Amino acid sequence: MEIGLIELSRLQFAMTAMYHFLFVPLTLGLSILVAIMETVYVMTNRPIWRQMTKFWGTLFGINFVLGVATGITMEFQFGMNWSYYSHYVGDIFGAPLAIEGLMAFFLEATFVGLFFFGWDKLSKVQHLVVAWLVAIGSNFSALWILIANGWMQNPVGAEFNPDTMRMEMTSFFDVVFNEVAQAKFVHTVSAGYVTAAVFVLGVSALYLIQDRHKDLARRSIAVASSFGLAAALSVVVLGDESGYSASHTQKMKLAAIEAMWETEPAPAHFTLVGFPDQEARETHYAVHIPWAMGLIGTRSLTEEIPGINDLVTEAEERIRRGIIAYDALMTIRETRGNVPDEARAVFEQNSDDLGFAFLLKRYVVDPRTATGAQIAQAAEDTIPRVFPLFWAFRFMVALGFSFIAVMAYFFYRASFRNMQFPRWSLYAAVAIIPTPWIAAELGWFVAEFGRQPWTVDGVLPTAMSASHLSIADLLITLAGFILFYTVLFVIEVRLMVKYIRKGPFQDVEETDAWQARHEARLRQTPGAPSPSASPLSTPAE
Amino acid sequence: MILHEMIDYDTLRVIWWALLGVLLIGFALTDGFDMGAGALLPFVAKTDTERRVVINTVGPVWEGNQVWFILGGGAIFAAWPPLYAVSFSGFYLAMFVVLAAFIVRPVAFKYRSKRDDATWRARWDWALFAGGAVPALIFGVAVGNVLLGVPFYLTDDLMPMYDGSFYGKFLGLLRPFAILAGVVSFSMLLMHGAAWLTLKTEGPIAERARRIGAVAGMTAAGGYALAGLWLAVGIDGFALVNDVVPAGPSNPLFSEVSREGSWLTAYWLRPWIIVAPVMGFVGIALAVMGLRAGREVSTLLWSKMAITGIIASVGLTMFPFILPSTVAPDSSLTVWDASSSHQTLFIMLVCALIFMPLILAYTSWVYKVLWGKVTEADVNENADTLY
Numbered sequence: 001m002e003i004g005l006i007e008l009s010r011l012q013f014a015m016t017a018m019y020h021f022l023f024v025p026l027t028l029g030l031s032i033l034v035a036i037m038e039t040v041y042v043m044t045n046r047p048i049w050r051q052m053t054k055f056w057g058t059l060f061g062i063n064f065v066l067g068v069a070t071g072i073t074m075e076f077q078f079g080m081n082w083s084y085y086s087h088y089v090g091d092i093f094g095a096p097l098a099i100e101g102l103m104a105f106f107l108e109a110t111f112v113g114l115f116f117f118g119w120d121k122l123s124k125v126q127h128l129v130v131a132w133l134v135a136i137g138s139n140f141s142a143l144w145i146l147i148a149n150g151w152m153q154n155p156v157g158a159e160f161n162p163d164t165m166r167m168e169m170t171s172f173f174d175v176v177f178n179e180v181a182q183a184k185f186v187h188t189v190s191a192g193y194v195t196a197a198v199f200v201l202g203v204s205a206l207y208l209i210q211d212r213h214k215d216l217a218r219r220s221i222a223v224a225s226s227f228g229l230a231a232a233l234s235v236v237v238l239g240d241e242s243g244y245s246a247s248h249t250q251k252m253k254l255a256a257i258e259a260m261w262e263t264e265p266a267p268a269h270f271t272l273v274g275f276p277d278q279e280a281r282e283t284h285y286a287v288h289i290p291w292a293m294g295l296i297g298t299r300s301l302t303e304e305i306p307g308i309n310d311l312v313t314e315a316e317e318r319i320r321r322g323i324i325a326y327d328a329l330m331t332i333r334e335t336r337g338n339v340p341d342e343a344r345a346v347f348e349q350n351s352d353d354l355g356f357a358f359l360l361k362r363y364v365v366d367p368r369t370a371t372g373a374q375i376a377q378a379a380e381d382t383i384p385r386v387f388p389l390f391w392a393f394r395f396m397v398a399l400g401f402s403f404i405a406v407m408a409y410f411f412y413r414a415s416f417r418n419m420q421f422p423r424w425s426l427y428a429a430v431a432i433i434p435t436p437w438i439a440a441e442l443g444w445f446v447a448e449f450g451r452q453p454w455t456v457d458g459v460l461p462t463a464m465s466a467s468h469l470s471i472a473d474l475l476i477t478l479a480g481f482i483l484f485y486t487v488l489f490v491i492e493v494r495l496m497v498k499y500i501r502k503g504p505f506q507d508v509e510e511t512d513a514w515q516a517r518h519e520a521r522l523r524q525t526p527g528a529p530s531p532s533a534s535p536l537s538t539p540a541e
Numbered sequence: 542m543i544l545h546e547m548i549d550y551d552t553l554r555v556i557w558w559a560l561l562g563v564l565l566i567g568f569a570l571t572d573g574f575d576m577g578a579g580a581l582l583p584f585v586a587k588t589d590t591e592r593r594v595v596i597n598t599v600g601p602v603w604e605g606n607q608v609w610f611i612l613g614g615g616a617i618f619a620a621w622p623p624l625y626a627v628s629f630s631g632f633y634l635a636m637f638v639v640l641a642a643f644i645v646r647p648v649a650f651k652y653r654s655k656r657d658d659a660t661w662r663a664r665w666d667w668a669l670f671a672g673g674a675v676p677a678l679i680f681g682v683a684v685g686n687v688l689l690g691v692p693f694y695l696t697d698d699l700m701p702m703y704d705g706s707f708y709g710k711f712l713g714l715l716r717p718f719a720i721l722a723g724v725v726s727f728s729m730l731l732m733h734g735a736a737w738l739t740l741k742t743e744g745p746i747a748e749r750a751r752r753i754g755a756v757a758g759m760t761a762a763g764g765y766a767l768a769g770l771w772l773a774v775g776i777d778g779f780a781l782v783n784d785v786v787p788a789g790p791s792n793p794l795f796s797e798v799s800r801e802g803s804w805l806t807a808y809w810l811r812p813w814i815i816v817a818p819v820m821g822f823v824g825i826a827l828a829v830m831g832l833r834a835g836r837e838v839s840t841l842l843w844s845k846m847a848i849t850g851i852i853a854s855v856g857l858t859m860f861p862f863i864l865p866s867t868v869a870p871d872s873s874l875t876v877w878d879a880s881s882s883h884q885t886l887f888i889m890l891v892c893a894l895i896f897m898p899l900i901l902a903y904t905s906w907v908y909k910v911l912w913g914k915v916t917e918a919d920v921n922e923n924a925d926t927l928y
Contacts, residue, residue, distance in 0.1 A: 027683065060652065061651065065648055065650075065651040065652075066648065068604060068607070068647055069643070069644040069645075069648055071611070071613060072640055073644070075614045075615060076629055076636060078613050078618065079625040079630060080629045080630055081625055082631035083700075084626070084700050084701070084702050086625050086697075087622055087623055087626040087699055087700075087701070090619070090622025091881045092885070093618070094617075094619030094620070094625070094883065094885075095619045095888065097617035097619065098612065098618060098620070098892070099615075099616055100614045100615065100890050101611055101616070102612060102892055102893065102896040103616040103901070104612060104906075105608050105612070106608045106612065106896075106900045107903075109604040109605045109607065110604070110605035110608070110903060110907055111907070112604055113600070113601030113603075114907055114911075115677070116601070117601040117926075118909070121910050122910065137889070150704060157711055161882070164699075164791045164792050164882075165792065166622070166699070168881075168882040169884055169888075170884070172884070203737075224592075232915070236927070246737065321759055333697065336795075358567045397708075403775060428852060467633070467701070468630075468701070473633050473634065476637075477634070480637060481643065484641060484644065495655055498655075499655075517546055517886070526670075
């Protein structure tokens, strides 16, 4: 198989997936923030909250549509570009994707139209229910997608069937409650909540700097910072959970992220910074924190975390067992209808390592004919590129911790300093708007690049997964996607900027009518504070 | 888990074959009128307000409708993985064009009226037209190619490969019979879009839609009849040679297939399937009469019946074949050898039985809330918030 084709297929998938994930996190978080704002509106009946719902809802809509549009590519790209992958694991991987459509995507897409066009056609409570259904649908969508992705990282609940030459599901329960998938789900949606919180915070800070829409901005900051603080804490905690599960499910990925070349006596130290050198298999200028890695990775003082060199030796053993499995598989295929019991027994004993024999298909047509050098090379191939993983991971974690600090600060000012924010903090809030997207993309890079050379860890190598298309096919679609997505991106950013400039749509009549009623009510209650005593009770300016 | 053995493997395969049809029909009935209305846009609506009326008839529902397409992809992946793998990579560039249309269409709906600029809006109107017309045509061309057989083969490892003369070459799909099938699907969805606009609009827009829709309906009927005749005399069918094991493992290479006779022998073996083409012709006839007479609800229902009949007739005619291969007939995918495992089919059936009724219920509710015509007055009053 030509390497050029695999690389182009990977490039196209990486590009379309990362582009799709520019829109997803904001959809996940903003759908919930908007639903929270509308809940406050329905509970308090204050028009400012309706105005906030509509304003952030408009920005949500501009973003949502591109999430939907780019998601379509994802649903079909497995079949288009990764046809062997689709055949080989579709029996397991397809199910969560289909359930996502049935359970989640239908819900959010059907109700999102009603959210925008149903204000006059529905009662307040009905409209609120619609807003929550959109939010729930979006978040359930993420659940099923991450169950599918979690299975690629930790393929549980499935076994190879020699008759159909593919993996088949043995336990749906195991696939759904895969520990990797569950940790990834909460980590990913929390990242989405942080993204939306930073976005709302930044846009609101801009309004405060420009001295306009201040009531909307202050309330939005209050909602965003409390929601964002909880989410930022959750991202870091669940990121740690992902690391813990990786220490026993994806040992090579963990070792590569940490540039742990050798197995060290427990508890291992954590390398804070350094320059990993893949050729020499060592990390130059490393700064260590004693014990930390052992504690994070194993939550014990005695358990060892295997280093890269030991894992390569283990991979070589698995390749040799994989060749035995492959040989038995060929016997089973040739003697169909009359398979010797012995071949079945040999196959079943070694079938867990079949995928490792496929690593040799890059070098030989029939893995059984591989030389010792080729086997050693294939074992070496199981190490992902360490340097980019090491640094991408560290940037992501640093951003994650900084979000906690930002959210905590704004939460403190909003709750205990009467919503007064120093000017420097507002400028900072605007400046950091892009950072959660960077953190999210780095996170996906670590998860997917760190799984190489596999599409399904230990089961199917990437080099075997792609469709047999021509380079020309790939170049045409790659160019098409780049052109198309760039144009759409420019248009969407321009529209976002336009609608942020334009500011919230003012329900003037309703606001006045409400204020009159509200003041009348207050007059009937002696000693009640005037409506503008606290910033949270002021109606729209 | 023993639970899945409550239903036989072969029964589950037939159920999922039928559900595949339900999804394709669901997609054609809902997203079909979006595509039809999009393709009609430049012809039924002349002024900006008229165009906004047409766009806003589908504005609140296209997102939900498009999910039928996405769910179709997901369900094929889950229930028919070999079909998912072979068809989407085999029709690679055609799929890319369809994706491009389905990416640009949502964006066009959402962004078109967000700027008050004639050039901007004219560009998006063009995108809405192409986003509706192009997929409507390509889906038919693809179905035509499936009936003719597709030049793919499977290696011993079940890796899908494609014959050089076909794969990667978009133009290779444009065989005469496939183009005829494209015309049928395009005109059928045009008629459906016209029936929708008859129900949801009034005045000159509805009148123009009815005129064009009637012509489109008659074209669809003529093309459909011609395609049937062509299948009877000019195109070889496919047949399973050896005794099939309907509950056997999903490995297409285990069965032997020959090219002989005609697809239409299916009507001799299972005479009851004649119901499908009859539904197609009667549905079109009644829909065309309804369009001419200006009936609203009933016209849309007849149009739905026509589409259901036409799509069902393709599946029923080919049964048990799903994707036949011309270059290596033994690689052909059939209901008996291209499905997921017994357990996966069972789990997916349970999910479908839980969620499909819910989906139908809330979708109906949304359509009920949005019931009524979209008028020029509506658009003018809500110029800022509507599409």
